[in-house]
Amino acid sequence: MINGSLAPVKAVITDVRQESPGVKTFTIEPAGTFTMETHPMAKPGQFNMLGYPGVGEAPISFSVLPSGEGKKNKKDKKGKKIFGHTVRTAGRVTGFLSQFGRGDELFLRGPFGRGWPLEEVMGKHLLLITGGLGLAPLRPVIEMARSLAPIEVTLLHGARGPEDIIFKTEFARWQRVGAVKIGLTVDNPGQEQEIAGDIKIHSGLITELIRPLRIEPAQTIAFICGPEIMMRFSARELMLKGMSGSAIHVSVERRMKCGTGHCGHCQIGPWFTCKDGPVFAYDQLKGLPDVIL
Amino acid sequence: MRIKTEYLGRVEGEAGVRFEIKNGRLAELKINIWEPPRFFEGMLVGRRYDEAPDIVARICGICPVSHMLTSIRAIEKAIWFEPGPETIAARKIMAYSQIASSHLVHLVMLALPDYEGKSSLMEMMSARDGAECGKNGETEKAKKTKKAKVKDLLKKFINVKEAFNGITQTFGGRALHPVSMVVGGFTSFPGEKEIDRLLSGLASAEDDLEDIAGLISELKPPRLETASELVCLSDDGGYAINGGRIVSDMGLDGTEEEYEELFEEKEASYSNAKKTRLRERGQIMTGALARVSLQSRWLGEKARKPAFSISLSSSSGKNPFNNIMAQAAELLHFWQECKKLLEASGAEKQKKQKFPGRPPAREGEGRALTEAPRGLLYHSYAIDRTGAIRKANIVTPTAHNYLAMEQDLRRLIEDNIDLPKERLKSLAGMLIRAYDPCFSCSVH
């Protein structure tokens, strides 16, 4: 009686990687009756409700997808498809999940939501602006960026401190294999001045990386993900450069509980974050109440 | 040799006991009730008359119904209100079920571990298969029976608890700090279905209740004889709980109205609780033992079992340790009474009407006495024309028993002065617990 979208299914954690203090990436493999075939393929920007009985559920977007991921991660040794979620220890559910290790089982529902508008990337300069954990939902986009045929890919990433930068080990590969131009900045500069050999870490706000950027507004599409205030100022910066709000896409995090647009918690104006989002064009949200954007 | 317990366990509230033995004689003995006072008599001043029951309920977490009943009746007397027969019956049900619940907690959770040499019911449970159950001198068979009885104790305890709590909850809205019992009556009455459910709950608890009472009846309390006067309420209509004349085993006979003339309350230098005594007569003992001894003619046949005759005979009726026997007898008695009242209540279901609202304020004074689980409880109020309380006085069972507790403890230590320190200490705790004191009430 309960279909996959409402009933949680079991999955197994096959690998755990500490990305930064308090942030872990869980590599997950379907278990039991749950296979990648029974569940529709996820798109970048979509999310799963990860949870554990008795504790609750939390919406976590995909940071690793079976498709578009680097060859090494696409399938595990047995050829099973795997995917990943990057989780920061924050609330009740993520705090509980942070105790989990390899071999532990968790429960999930999904995938839910509208992903990044990848179909619009072709022939455009793809500008990715991320803050903190906001890099996670864009990681699959970076991995598959080349297949989307953009003319250029730029990633600007901001974090609190150098130690808080997630996916550190991937930056060099993205630069090399994906020809991604990367800019990094932190609020609190530490000892580390650069990572992966040659990416310099600036100190200051992410807008300071956007400002000197040369973009052709009509031929640029921006995907932004991070704290709401950071997204607001980034979008403002881009609009000052002449970009239209419809080409700026943001992913908002709200109190999503059901994923199906039933429970009403994630409403932003007339939208449901869980089914109409979490990715919205900036135009869609601008001026709505209870939105910082 | 100084013997000191700072914080007595398995009693309601906070108190300690200390005594000193010098040259083989008891030099000093104090039950120090350090429970912080909340000054209810002061807090009540200025509040409206119909608020008092909800406030005084919070004097005690185990006998809120008694405080509510006493204050409601004192207030109704002050404002000249007479409740109808259904209200009186429902109040009886509330009182009986609450006293039964309270006794059940005391017998199983608070008192019984003393006889098992354990610190708590939890410890008894975890050690129930150990060798501790049968004490020295018992036959194998007796040990086995006892073991079997203890084995399912928690299950039985919960079953009986559910039955009695269910009654208080159904009539009062909740079992602890009930809401529907107010000045003027009840804001709602349970329906026929709920009464049936309560009756079947009582029926299913009958065997377990008898087992628990049986377990208590087999205990062998230490010997002791109190010099206190046994005092309780008495009524020609039955086992007196909510009002009646004040009587004693030494010929006392007075009315509620005469209470303040008969009794006097004195502050103690080392304790937050006051000590209450009969003027020119001395200390009294009140509670289940006094009730069962003086009102035995009203006890139902269940409670008249030979097992409890020990507490009914005149000599053992003066042993404060036997209070637990009397409580067990009352537990059985109230089971029977609740059943009777519920059956009658179910039959009269049609008569129940909507609560007409609180009766109007009126200037006056009211005094009421009830039998709380632990004994005599007195409330008196002076209410002004606007309905505000101008003066309140509350004397609780443990304040009534305080002097007797100290006197009896003195005698117990003197009788056993040669025992080792630890044994004396545990004996002292056991006696205080036998009184089932409620220190929160005593200080209030």
Place this chain on the structure above:
Amino acid sequence: MSFYKKFRLHKKDVHSPKEKNPEKKRVGFFKFSCCTGCGFELAYFQRSLKETLESFDFTFFRLASSAGSPEGPFDLALVEGAVTEPFQIVEIKKIRAASKVLYAVGSCAIVGGIPAIKALAPEMEVERAAYRERLYEMSSTRPHVIGDYVKVDGCIRGCPPGERDLEEALASVLIGKEPEFIEYSVCMECKMAGNACVLLEDGLPCMGPVTNAGCGALCPAHHRACYSCFGLMGQANVPALKGKFRKLGFTEEDIEKRFFTLFGALGETGQ
């Protein structure tokens, strides 16, 4: 083997080697100035008594056991009652230091409850009505809530505490998660139960709209106005309800003195 077992945190620093049953969570139950009702609720009145006694190790619970030490360490400390005497301040700080998780239990500990009525009267007025000779030996102070002195990890509201929140708190400790307590108004529970509205239909001064739920809308279900024994909910709009009571014809004195000072004159713990 319990499903949650492998996720239980066992911190070495709070584990004593003498512990008989290290599987069980160690609970300390502490009473300050109150009626012990919360203690009785936990040890007697609530539905899950059997499971509670079996799942936890009550290493300090004076109402139920004469053994154990208040020194801890505790996985969970439950504290009932208001702080009305200086020695209790020292104690609550010790308890906090010895406990991983500390919940305030019941209205006295959370919003002041009935003992807080004392705070409304001039110094010594209330005391004087109850004592004479002993008055100046007493150290009773203005009542305070637990959260005034230590960090409180959660509030199990009610007088007596609501069973749902109590179970949620205990189950959360067993599972090792943060509990979700009830934070909405009594009206929500009342409407869900389909009760007639005693405020609008009967004109009774019902405190439900500003009172934290958890009781199951008990009073309105029994045709009685809620008297706020669970305390005010977060951001309660007290002036708005006072305005409504005024319209119902209650006097200013009634409104000030009666409805909003019976429980929780001290406000909220930890907020």
Place this chain on the structure above:
Amino acid sequence: MTGASAFQKDYKTIIPVEALARFVERLGEQYTLTGPVGGGLTARFEDVSSFSQMDLDYQSTMLPPGKKYLFEPVQEVLSFDISEGRFLEDHKDPQMRKRALIGLHPCDVNAILYLDKVFLGQYTDPFYRIRRENIFTIALNCKSVTDLCFCHLVGAGPYLKARSGYDILLTELRGLLTDSGVDSGGSGADMDGGEKKFLLELASEKARDLFHALSPDKGKPPEEKDLAKIKEMEAALLKTFKKNLDMEAVQNALLARPDHHALKETADSRCLSCSNCVMVCPTCFCHDVRDETDLALSRVKKIRRWDACQDISFARVHGGNFRAQRYARLRQFVFHKLDYDTQFGMKATVGCGRCIRWCPTGIDLTEIAKAMME
């Protein structure tokens, strides 16, 4: 069974109240009968054992019938066996009894149509679906309006215009019509000596089958003048509405002034955040799901219960609350009801007035909207 083509949607007949009663009572052999009891503004939908227990003259209820029976206040949605480490496969929908909801006013029928869009849209809620499938709806056009009704502004009443989503529509004919040809005129509803009759319209195949199988009296087809009379009655009723608001103007005005002082002032001086408005709203669908674990750690139940945007924790996320201020929560309710039509392509208010009536301080969303447009 006859094919769908044979069914004429506009089947109409006039039957006397006794015949209706007999039909409903026969219906009771197959369905639990649920209808308005108590009357007036505080009637309640309850299960009844006979037609006569219902008061079809009722004006309004506190809890809306559709929401009460299709989307229950508290519902266990899933359970998990901890010892086995799995969600219970055998946790099926509770066997639903078929229920006939009788006497729903047009606003409440429209509210069900709204809930259909919420729960039977892109994702289907299984609990709602099975209840919906097992419900037989007999709607009843209003014969009076209350001071707080504004269904006429949103097309949700007082006469039902929707052509689907219910099974039978009743309109009580006042006074004497076809039989004697005497027109009582006026609005004297229960005329002395006048026979109480209803225009009965069958709106579904199920209704047609059941009516023909069960009703002993099939009534008479209405004459032109009967239908004309009904139109007159509707027109007369429309004149009795007290509330007025330009709904089209509202559409654009609210979002343009999200921080209007009228919202803030109402929130500060009157809003209690008690959520009564949401609880009694027939279209409010928000709910919360919480895991409740028993202390023996044997079972986790996922419990769903009604939730409300007025509740302080509703919009709390880690690190903040996007509706921390009271006026923001009040705004969410007012805007959702009056402005966010795009959400489900239908107005989220049906104009029943319950949120106004059951607000302890009488906050009126139409008044707020008016003030915001000034």
